[in-house]
Amino acid sequence: MRWENLREEEFDSAIEKSNKVCIVPIGCLEMHGQHLPVGTDTKTVEYIANEAAKLEEVVVFPGLYFGSVPGLNMWKGTIDFSLELRLGMLNELCSEIARNGFKKIMLLNGHGGNCATLSAFVRSTLHTKKDYVVVARNEYQYGIQRLARELRGGQKFPELNEEDIKNILSFSENEYLTGHACVNETSIMLAIEPENVDVSRADSVCGLDLHKTDYLTNKPYSIDGGVGFWLIDHPNSFEGEHIEMASANIGKVILRKRIEYQAEACRLLKKDDNLLEWYKEHWGIEE
Numbered sequence: 001m002r003w004e005n006l007r008e009e010e011f012d013s014a015i016e017k018s019n020k021v022c023i024v025p026i027g028c029l030e031m032h033g034q035h036l037p038v039g040t041d042t043k044t045v046e047y048i049a050n051e052a053a054k055l056e057e058v059v060v061f062p063g064l065y066f067g068s069v070p071g072l073n074m075w076k077g078t079i080d081f082s083l084e085l086r087l088g089m090l091n092e093l094c095s096e097i098a099r100n101g102f103k104k105i106m107l108l109n110g111h112g113g114n115c116a117t118l119s120a121f122v123r124s125t126l127h128t129k130k131d132y133v134v135v136a137r138n139e140y141q142y143g144i145q146r147l148a149r150e151l152r153g154g155q156k157f158p159e160l161n162e163e164d165i166k167n168i169l170s171f172s173e174n175e176y177l178t179g180h181a182c183v184n185e186t187s188i189m190l191a192i193e194p195e196n197v198d199v200s201r202a203d204s205v206c207g208l209d210l211h212k213t214d215y216l217t218n219k220p221y222s223i224d225g226g227v228g229f230w231l232i233d234h235p236n237s238f239e240g241e242h243i244e245m246a247s248a249n250i251g252k253v254i255l256r257k258r259i260e261y262q263a264e265a266c267r268l269l270k271k272d273d274n275l276l277e278w279y280k281e282h283w284g285i286e287e
């Protein structure tokens, strides 16, 4: 059930069918090399949320395009709002979703750069009394390396042809790089919006790790420079190689797995009766 498609009188039954669970997909607008569109993360996470909701009925809010992309505004297409605005928007959005009757809100994240903000936001929700619970989950829990292990373990994937299988095994054996706008994201976009992908542009910028900041980040120092360090090592907002090995078939497998995981997470949250009780007990949540 997509929030924006419901008629007003359908909300009560949607709240009941979803057992008060609402999913908020969150991505961003940022450069993804020169071969993928800037909205890749939101398009992907929204697709996964909506497909999973067909397997386990929940309400899905329209995907948010405003994520954490500081430092990327030298490239066209980036929309970089302040942390204060994004936290404020999440706060008011969750409160509005809860006012409508959804008391278990899952922020479904499709952009690695959002993790810190979402974690901070989820923590901040305990600061004042609320009659709802906010949790976060990253959707990107399955990719080509895991697929290769499962193939070697004998699992069958009806989506894949012989060339896909050869590419997946070779990609994994050679330990080619994945990370951002990589073969995983490209395969997904080839499966859901091929008209917005241009694989021939992948080699127009380098996606390799320059390792400039390794001396700071290596153990035992482990200094965390966040996205600043990442951009110094990946100056084209691209972390990946051999994009020509991507395919819509590989994308379909990755999506199917991620959709199944998300449906299971929805199932767990829907049948859970403990969270609202525990939050009420510990933090004085209001009914």
Ligand SMILES: [Zn+2]
Pocket: 032, 040, 041, 110, 111, 180, 181, 185
């Ligand atoms: Zn991405």
